[in-house]
Amino acid sequence: xxxLQIAWKDTLTRFRDWKALVGLLGAxxxxxxxxxxxxxxxxxxxxxxxxxSNIEMILxxxxxxxxxxxxxxxxxxxxxQDLLNVRQMNDLEAARAEIExxxxxxxxxxxxxxxxxxxxxxGSTGEEAMSGSVELYLDPAANISPFIIQSxxxxxxxxxxxxxxxxxxxxxxxxEQAELLGPAMENLAPVLTAELQPENFDFSSQKLTLNKIExxxxxESFSPFAFFIPGMAVFFLMFSMFDGSRSILLEExxxxxxxxxTTPTPIWQIILGKMGGTFxxxxxxxxxxxxxxxxxxxxxxxxxxxxLITVVVLTVFAASGLGALLTVFARNETQASIxxxxxxxxFGALGGSFFPAENFSGVINxxxxxxxxxxxxxxxxxxTIRQGGFNDILLEAxxxxxxxxxxxxxxxxxxxxxxxx
Amino acid sequence: MTDTILHAENxxxxxxxxxxxxxxxFEIQRGEILxxxxxxxxxxxxxxxxxxxxxxxxxxxxYIDGHSVLSDAEAVKQxxxxxxxEIALYPTLSAxxxxxxxxxxxxxxxxxxxxxxxxxxxxxxxxxxxDAKVETYSGGMKRRINIAVGLLHQPKVLYMDEPTVGIDPQxxxxxxxxxxxxxxxxxxxxxxxxYMEEAEELSNRIGIIDHGQLIALGSQSELTxxxxxxDIVRIGLEPDGLDYAALSAALQKIAGVNxxxxxxxxxILQAQEANAVLSKIVSTIDKANGRIRSIKIEEPNLEAVFxxxxxxxxxx
Ligand SMILES: Nc1ncnc2c1ncn2[C@@H]1O[C@H](COP(=O)(O)OP(=O)(O)O)[C@@H](O)[C@H]1O
Ligand SMILES: [Mg+2]
Numbered sequence: 001x002x003x004l005q006i007a008w009k010d011t012l013t014r015f016r017d018w019k020a021l022v023g024l025l026g027a028x029x030x031x032x033x034x035x036x037x038x039x040x041x042x043x044x045x046x047x048x049x050x051x052x053s054n055i056e057m058i059l060x061x062x063x064x065x066x067x068x069x070x071x072x073x074x075x076x077x078x079x080x081q082d083l084l085n086v087r088q089m090n091d092l093e094a095a096r097a098e099i100e101x102x103x104x105x106x107x108x109x110x111x112x113x114x115x116x117x118x119x120x121x122x123g124s125t126g127e128e129a130m131s132g133s134v135e136l137y138l139d140p141a142a143n144i145s146p147f148i149i150q151s152x153x154x155x156x157x158x159x160x161x162x163x164x165x166x167x168x169x170x171x172x173x174x175x176e177q178a179e180l181l182g183p184a185m186e187n188l189a190p191v192l193t194a195e196l197q198p199e200n201f202d203f204s205s206q207k208l209t210l211n212k213i214e215x216x217x218x219x220e221s222f223s224p225f226a227f228f229i230p231g232m233a234v235f236f237l238m239f240s241m242f243d244g245s246r247s248i249l250l251e252e253x254x255x256x257x258x259x260x261x262t263t264p265t266p267i268w269q270i271i272l273g274k275m276g277g278t279f280x281x282x283x284x285x286x287x288x289x290x291x292x293x294x295x296x297x298x299x300x301x302x303x304x305x306x307x308l309i310t311v312v313v314l315t316v317f318a319a320s321g322l323g324a325l326l327t328v329f330a331r332n333e334t335q336a337s338i339x340x341x342x343x344x345x346x347f348g349a350l351g352g353s354f355f356p357a358e359n360f361s362g363v364i365n366x367x368x369x370x371x372x373x374x375x376x377x378x379x380x381x382x383x384t385i386r387q388g389g390f391n392d393i394l395l396e397a398x399x400x401x402x403x404x405x406x407x408x409x410x411x412x413x414x415x416x417x418x419x420x421x
Numbered sequence: 422m423t424d425t426i427l428h429a430e431n432x433x434x435x436x437x438x439x440x441x442x443x444x445x446x447f448e449i450q451r452g453e454i455l456x457x458x459x460x461x462x463x464x465x466x467x468x469x470x471x472x473x474x475x476x477x478x479x480x481x482x483x484y485i486d487g488h489s490v491l492s493d494a495e496a497v498k499q500x501x502x503x504x505x506x507e508i509a510l511y512p513t514l515s516a517x518x519x520x521x522x523x524x525x526x527x528x529x530x531x532x533x534x535x536x537x538x539x540x541x542x543x544x545x546x547x548x549x550x551x552d553a554k555v556e557t558y559s560g561g562m563k564r565r566i567n568i569a570v571g572l573l574h575q576p577k578v579l580y581m582d583e584p585t586v587g588i589d590p591q592x593x594x595x596x597x598x599x600x601x602x603x604x605x606x607x608x609x610x611x612x613x614x615x616y617m618e619e620a621e622e623l624s625n626r627i628g629i630i631d632h633g634q635l636i637a638l639g640s641q642s643e644l645t646x647x648x649x650x651x652d653i654v655r656i657g658l659e660p661d662g663l664d665y666a667a668l669s670a671a672l673q674k675i676a677g678v679n680x681x682x683x684x685x686x687x688x689i690l691q692a693q694e695a696n697a698v699l700s701k702i703v704s705t706i707d708k709a710n711g712r713i714r715s716i717k718i719e720e721p722n723l724e725a726v727f728x729x730x731x732x733x734x735x736x737x
Contacts, residue, residue, distance in 0.1 A: 005525045013513055255507035259570075262473045262505075263526040264498040421476055 002265045006273025011280040024285045028236040032228045055145040056104045058095040065115020106149035107137040142358040225297040230380035233289045235353040241323035242340025244278030249333045271415040282316035302383030307390040311379035314400035318372045321407030328414040347371040375399045424451040433480035441467040443633035454610040456620040459630035465613040502576030506583045508563045512556035527574035541569035561592025578609045617723040645721040648729040652695040656688040657715035668709045
């Protein structure tokens, strides 16, 4: 099939051109390194540059004692102000409903009598078994914020736990020790990187029993790269898909497209070949980014290879279709280039290539769902962060596939109309 | 009937307001070289594009080796080789890679493709440089590969659209020789140019095209006969602020001078008998304070034919 030969010619040409390679592979790797490093260094989170911020969280504190107050104090502390938006509610059911409604990413429930159950009364022997638990409810639809909430709550819990385990602890000491949590917050970056093992984890309701959590427990690290690499990969994919589509116009002005049309090759095969070449380029670009990021940054692209292949192939398909469709209606290469860059940037920002889209508020959140980046990112982070399987990405796969099918076929048709004179 | 391989019937093509081709009809015989000679914008490329199945005629029809460009474009494209006016190659691929790609577009493959690549590289004289990227080639070398691509699938008719534009004299010479060799081995050629000398040297017959119309068609001697006994006199002038309009009006008043026009400080006259009127011409120029740099008298040629038919010089 001649389409394949055209596609292959385009792909080879691009990957042999080192300048093109910088855009295809160099830029995404370098930029995600820079952002990832910046993110890793946010330290006390006082920095306003924290790329993740304003995570909606609800605290339902029915405990009258010091421990509950301790959680509250830390969660609303200045250090976490940028990161969390903590609201207080009294009714657990109502708070959980907020998660379902998409207005909150997590609810921390501290039951009544929590402190009393854990802190030995003055004069008691300290021999009776003491236990208590807080409950953390997390949004199963979001990928990143719940992990951050969980990390913070675990950190507080772990801090309190340490104190409780120390001999002869009094309530006063716990409150005093709360200051120790200050430095703990300094270490939030490692906390954020605490990879949370999914198998231990029920996303809708996680009970944290204090005595079960130990400080210093060995954890795999949750790398910020698991968000930024997919983000940059999708972002730069859009650019290369627009670039690739534009090569059809370039071939027209250089005369190679008219020449192709004088060969006994049907026009639809020529256009399909050109669009297929863009698709192939994107596929190769993405695959290399996956392999390179695994080797360089050690990020895990999840445990589901079929899931990863599905999301990547459909993301590239949708992006190449969209790139072609916007190019076919551009008057010339310059216009196509401007439109392509603008759409790539706007879609990148709106679709969550830089900031997790799940934290966008109301209208923006809705608009963001009209970008393919949003669905690509959702699918990819489901794999990289939540370690989801094939069944967890079906919705995203369906939407990306539909975008691809519609844009690709429309572009194929419109290009033929454009070039047959 | 003779052995007609290409038959164009009343071809028209308009782009919005412009009538690029306005009723062009001609035939090419098997084994012939036919040139379309005309200035830029005359409609040569548009005509070739319609004959290649690249542009749909707004009106008219054409057959190549019995296949209609309208209803059987696929077979037409298999029959013809096209050498476009631009260098339509992939600059970052080598000549060999370009040829392999284009060969595949003509459906060639395997050892036959390799054979053909070797053969056309030989024709282009570029076998040694075949693995260098085309972007590193000189203009003349690019032109030669551009031609080689059109020969890969051994077409019956080769269209060459101004294949010598913008190259050095040696490269041009080489290309003209190649065209004649190819023709000798049986290839029919449709050649377009705005260089009179090329048309004169190469062609069995020449069509003069202007403003989308074929205004004359025939062998060189047939065409020059139409201007009768006129000679062309070319006089180079020193460019020192002469009133060219007045001078050309004065010259046209001389009996025996048919046309007089001045372009780029060159005076081009059509004269019944150049030798007889030359002294009058010189004295008229002298009177107008013009200084003569050169004088050249030419036998009737295609330039004269074009001048005769259009009142304009055949120039860019
Ligand atoms: N695609 C096009 N759209 C509009 N006008 C065109 C197009 N192609 C050619 N023309 C016009 O048609 C006329 C003939 O052009 P062309 O066939 O390229 O002439 P030539 O090859 O003899 O220089 C010119 O006036 C040119 O501007
Ligand atoms: Mg032309």
